[in-house]
Amino acid sequence: MLSLFGLIxxxxxxxxxxxxxxxxxxxxAHNEEDVIGPTIESLINQNYDPALFDIVIIADNCTDHTVEVIEKYKRAEAFVNTSKPDEPRGKPHAIARFIxxxxxxxxDYIAFIDADNIVDKDYLMEMNSQLIAKPELTVVQGYLGVKNVATSMTASGYAAVYFITNRAVQYANYRLGWNAAIGGTGFVLQTMYLEKNGWNPRSYTEDFELQVELSLQSKKSGWNHFAVVYDEKPNSVIASHNQRTRWAQGHWFVAFTTTWKQMKSIFHAKSIIEGLSKCETLFYSYSMVRPIAFxxxxxxxxxxxxxxxxxxDLFSVLLFWLVIEFLNLVIIPTVxxxxxxxxxxxxxxxxxDKVILYFRLIVGFVWNSITYMAAQIVGFFTWFKPQNNWKKTVHSATFDRNQ
Incomplete structure (x- = not known):
């Protein structure tokens, strides 16, 4: 039902x-010598006053030439982070070191960007304009595009999901006045909020932790459909499974450890819209429950x-489910x-070629949904394990819409 509100x-x-x-x-950035250069160039080339933004690359325990690549760009600064063998590692902890x-x-704001991203030249211009018009937004999530739409069926599946989610969830939430989900990259965070609350990651999914934290504090996260960040998606099933297992572990951890707080927070909402937004965040916390039920x-x-x-007896509702799945797997994706x-x-x-791309996205969407179930199940049974053993996803793609 939420997806229908994104059709406009x-x-x-x-x-x-x-x-x-x-x-x-x-x-x-951890060992990102192959992709960090184009990322920095896209940040330097922002259609925004250079005196009003800076670039810091966190070279996190790099053993390749990432630092040397960063140093080639005068506008970018390398913050070199090294961790002891017994210290937690990974993106959330590297960010914590800089914080x-x-x-x-x-x-005024920190823009969190992944090392493999290509950021649209108008990203800061769009974010700045929205934040001036809507200063009540503590976080604004930018549009998440995909660099490698057709390099593999796995990548096409990711692209299909993001094309749908950007509208069916993110934009729909924004239209209803509900909080947008934080996507891990491409979002800006108000430094006043960070100064008051700190950066305290407990899981692999620091983005989802922030999303829940905002909901609990009745803070608002917005969506900007025009501040675009292009992300590289995994091409192999194994790399995809490792990445999504990490997401699932973090997601379940946050869900299980905040459920009671979220439920109590709903009753402290100051308006119906805020209450519904909190309900949606709680619902999203258990969005991975379907494969567990199966x-x-x-x-x-x-x-x-x-x-x-x-x-x-299941066939008594067969017609209902056929209509729902036709809407879910054909109508909504096509639009x-x-x-x-x-x-x-x-x-x-x-x-x-257009027809092939369309069916590739449809098949990829279904393929992504099926393969994600395995990661969601693994994450469910391993959420309690220490979440400090980050398995890096290797990046190498250049940005080409025909890929």
């Missing part, structure tokens, strides 16, 4: 304003085959693919 094509609800806010681009310096306090049902059926005699992936379709001259 996005329009700015703010006017483009004069450059005003001071931003710090903060980019965690401890307090150097970010002279800025697993329980299958396990019970194996233990007691008499449960299978109820299987024919969002044709609009959100419009540029990718336009750059394919032959009609047959």
């Amino acid at each position: 094509k996005p329009k700015r609800d703010y006017q483009i304003a004069k450059d005003q806010h001071r931003f710090l681009f903060l980019v965690p 401890e310096t307090g150097r970010w306090k002279v800025y 697993l329980i049902i299958i396990s019970l059926a194996i233990l007691d085959k008499r449960l299978l005699i109820y299987l024919p 969002y693919f044709l609009q959100e992936a419009g540029t990718y379709f336009d750059e394919r001259e032959k009609f047959i």
